[in-house]
Amino acid sequence: MNGQLFIASYEKADMNRRIQGIKKPENSPGEKNRIFRGLIGLLVCVGLLMINPGSGQAVVEDDVRVLREDMEQVKKDLAEIKSILQSAIKRPSPEKSTGTVGVTGGAMLGETDAPVTIVEFSDYQCPFCQRYSLTVFPVLKREYIDTGKVRYVFRDFPLSSIHPQAGKAHESAHCAGEFHKYWEMHDALFQNQKDLTVPSLKQYAADLGLDSTTFETCLDSGKYQADIQQDVDDGAAAGIRGTPSFFIGKSGSGDSITGTIIRGAQPLAKFQTIIEQLFSDHGSDAGGVSPESDESPPARLP
Incomplete structure (x- = not known):
């Protein structure tokens, strides 16, 4: 008799929670499943984040390397142009009186x-x-x-x-x-x-x-x-x-x-x-x- 009263009381309380928008206790089986699925999704996202930053960093490092190589080539080209101009330009001799x-x-x-x-x-x-x-x-x-x-x-x-x-x-x-x-x-x-x-x-x-x-x-x-x-x-x-x-x-x-x-x-x-x-x-x-x-x-x- 007491057991039946307890069950009836629990079902009534559960009904009130549904009506009032109150969630079930976290230890309910459905809630545990949802939490478990959320954790799995979170772990997947974290894993992706751990993978992607590494890939992005590799791309950036490669771009920086290419830019450095280009800059070095530009420096060499400018030095060569400067050398050519210096050899081509002759300082005029002073004008005679x-x-x-x-x-x-x-x-x-x-x-x-x-x-x-x-x-x-x-x-x-x-x-x-x-x-x-x-x-x-x-x-x-x-x-x-x-x-x-x-x-x-x-x-x-x-x-x-x-x-x-x-x-x-x-x-x-x-x-x-x-x-x-x-x-x-x-x-x-x-x-x-x-x-x-x-x-x-x-x-x-x-x-x-x-x-x-x-x-x-x-x-x-x-x-x-x-x-x-x-x-x-x-x-x-x-x-x-x-x-x-x-x-x-x-x-x-x-x-x-x-x-x-x-x-x-x-x-x-x-x-x-x-x-x-x-x-x-x-x-x-x-x-x-x-x-x-x-x-x-x-x-x-x-």
């Missing part, structure tokens, strides 16, 4: 027996050359060249890599020289420097009264290209790297002069100082005087 240059082949103004000679290396498309030609040169011409004190020689030095129209402009001056109009074309080219196309060069020749057919045949033939290149080579050999550049020295009986080098479009006073000193310094064997520092750099090749 005096030098020797030929006077033949260029267009000349003044008396051949003038005591002082100026040799100019110029580029018709160079803005510094234009500034010198329009400002300083006319004064030198009036005061020294036209008075028989200075012989002036103009030599070609087109910087074709940065002034693509300069080459043909220099050719046009030589073609005009066949009509004894070299210096007139020289002036026209600097006055119209912004337009040095071939059609314009032909128009400038026509404006000077040159025979169009003969001039155009000369310009189109390229007959003076070799002479112009010879001037460039001579200038480079004499230490010229940019335009305008000048040699000012005592005239001699030979085909060259040794004198002071002026680089860039310098003020008139610099030219006057050197010229006047050459007139008075008859005992000097140097053929030139030391110029002041450049105030305006010449146009240069890159």
Whole structure:
């Protein structure tokens, strides 16, 4: 009787727990099965976690190794490139303040027996050359060249890599020289420097009264290209790297002069100082005087 009452009481309590959402005691068979299955699942997850981190770490270590190898190769490549560049780049020698240059082949103004000679290396498309030609040169011409004190020689030095129209402009001056109009074309080219196309060069020749057919045949033939290149080579050999550049020295009986080098479009006073000193310094064997520092750099090749 007492046993039946106990069982009835337990079933009633169990019913109340179900109604109230209260779980069975943990030691119930169903609960034990669920706990057991959960533990098995947990162990499986832990096992997977223990396996996967190892695999991920191996992948990361492999990636790091590859990156290190790539970095080492990059370092080697950079070192090789640096070595090649260092061997290829040559430090330019200091620019000379005096030098020797030929006077033949260029267009000349003044008396051949003038005591002082100026040799100019110029580029018709160079803005510094234009500034010198329009400002300083006319004064030198009036005061020294036209008075028989200075012989002036103009030599070609087109910087074709940065002034693509300069080459043909220099050719046009030589073609005009066949009509004894070299210096007139020289002036026209600097006055119209912004337009040095071939059609314009032909128009400038026509404006000077040159025979169009003969001039155009000369310009189109390229007959003076070799002479112009010879001037460039001579200038480079004499230490010229940019335009305008000048040699000012005592005239001699030979085909060259040794004198002071002026680089860039310098003020008139610099030219006057050197010229006047050459007139008075008859005992000097140097053929030139030391110029002041450049105030305006010449146009240069890159």
